[in-house]
Amino acid sequence: RKEVEQDPGPFNVPEGATVAFNCTYSNSASQSFFWYRQDCRKEPKLLMSVYSSGNEDGRFTAQLNRASQYISLLIRDSKLSDSATYLCVVSLNTGGFKTIFGAGTRLFVKA
Amino acid sequence: GAVVSQHPSRVICKSGTSVKIECRSLDFQATTMFWYRQFPKQSLMLMATSNEGSKATYEQGVEKDKFLINHASLTLSTLTVTSAHPEDSSFYICSARPTDRGPGEQYFGPGTRLTVT
Numbered sequence: 001r002k003e004v005e006q007d008p009g010p011f012n013v014p015e016g017a018t019v020a021f022n023c024t025y026s027n028s029a030s031q032s033f034f035w036y037r038q039d040c041r042k043e044p045k046l047l048m049s050v051y052s053s054g055n056e057d058g059r060f061t062a063q064l065n066r067a068s069q070y071i072s073l074l075i076r077d078s079k080l081s082d083s084a085t086y087l088c089v090v091s092l093n094t095g096g097f098k099t100i101f102g103a104g105t106r107l108f109v110k111a
Numbered sequence: 112g113a114v115v116s117q118h119p120s121r122v123i124c125k126s127g128t129s130v131k132i133e134c135r136s137l138d139f140q141a142t143t144m145f146w147y148r149q150f151p152k153q154s155l156m157l158m159a160t161s162n163e164g165s166k167a168t169y170e171q172g173v174e175k176d177k178f179l180i181n182h183a184s185l186t187l188s189t190l191t192v193t194s195a196h197p198e199d200s201s202f203y204i205c206s207a208r209p210t211d212r213g214p215g216e217q218y219f220g221p222g223t224r225l226t227v228t
Contacts, residue, residue, distance in 0.1 A: 034216075043204050043219035044155065087154070099145070099217065103154040 001026055003100045006088050010106035017078045021105050023071040023088030032091035033064055035073045037084045038104065044087055047073075078109045114138055115207050117220035124195055124227055131191045132223045134205030140185040141207035145217065146178075149202045161188045185210070195227045 006023045013019050025033075033050035048055065050062040050071055061074040071088055088102035114137040124130050134144055142163050147155040159180050160168045167180035179191040188207075192199055202224050206217040 041202075041224075043222050045219065046216070049216075098160070099157070101147075101155045101157075 002103075003027060004088055004090050004102040006086075006102040007105045009104075010108055012108045012110065013078055014110055015078055015080060017109075018074065018076050019078055019107065020075075021073040021086050021088070021107075023073075023102055025069050025071070025088075025090045025100075027090070027092055028069060029094075030069075030090045030092045033071050034089040034091070035060075035062055035071075036087040036089055036101075038087055039084050044101075047086070075107075078107075080109050080111060083107055083109045113209065113218045115205065115218045115220040117205055117223050119223060120221060121224045122226070124225070126196055126227055127194055129191055129193045130195055130225060131189055132203055132205070132225075134188045134190070134207065134220050136186045136207040136209075136218075139207070139209045142185060142210045143208045144182060144188040145206045145208075146180060146188075146190050147204045147206070149204060149222075155204065158190075192225065195225070197227045200225055200227045 004025050007021055011019055035047040036044040037047045038044040048057050048062050050064045052064050054063045059076045063072045075082055085104040085106045087104045091099045116135045116137055118133045122130055144161045146158045148158050149155050157170050158173045161180045161182040163182045163185050169175045177193055182188040202222050204219055204222040206219045208217045
């Protein structure tokens with residue numbers, strides 16, 4: 001089983017749609033959680049951290065359920081510019097902090 | 112703030128040669144830097160964790176004698192791919208974690224696309 005698993009995608013949605021990405025992690029000792037965005041042939045960029053209380057940044061809402069070891073990202077009112085790969089990222093302390101990336105979910109937003 | 116640069120952005124080399132990639136944190140100090148490799152349509156794979164002033168920690172399956180890492184200062188880490196072969200062709204990305212930030216917060220360089228012919 002992969003340490004971080006994401007929806008396989010790709011997701012093809014029209015502009016204005018709401019889309020949700022799911023992610024599960026296997027190590028219950030995981031401590032920090034993030035969503036990154038990666039555009040084609042570019043480096044990943046931090047989109048938002050994920051907290052147990054849930055957090056929102058404009059059209060983006062992230063949720064964490066530690067009991068289920070589950071993370072989600074909701075994008076409302078999708079824009080063409082949201083088209084990218086979204087990476088679920090988990091950080092844990094294994095005698096030194098280690099960051100593990102999910103395989104990513106590709107999103108295509110169409111006009 | 113939190114800018115990370117990588118050099119070169121693209122390199123083509125012949126099989127058997129060595130290639131050095133530099134990763135610099137431009138406006139912050141980074142005790143820890145990470146080196147990743149990404150093949151087309153695949154996720155980032157952590158190769159090694161580089162700690163300033165000490166030896167790098169390599170992930171399982173990554174040959175430390177082939178991928179030499181040096182983290183000589185708080186703003187610079189280098190990755191040298193020795194005796195490169197075509198299967199080493201990939202997108203190499205570094206990231207740096209600011210010394211005063213949490214464990215998961217890291218900033219990525221723009222990547223280096225290596226092609227070995």
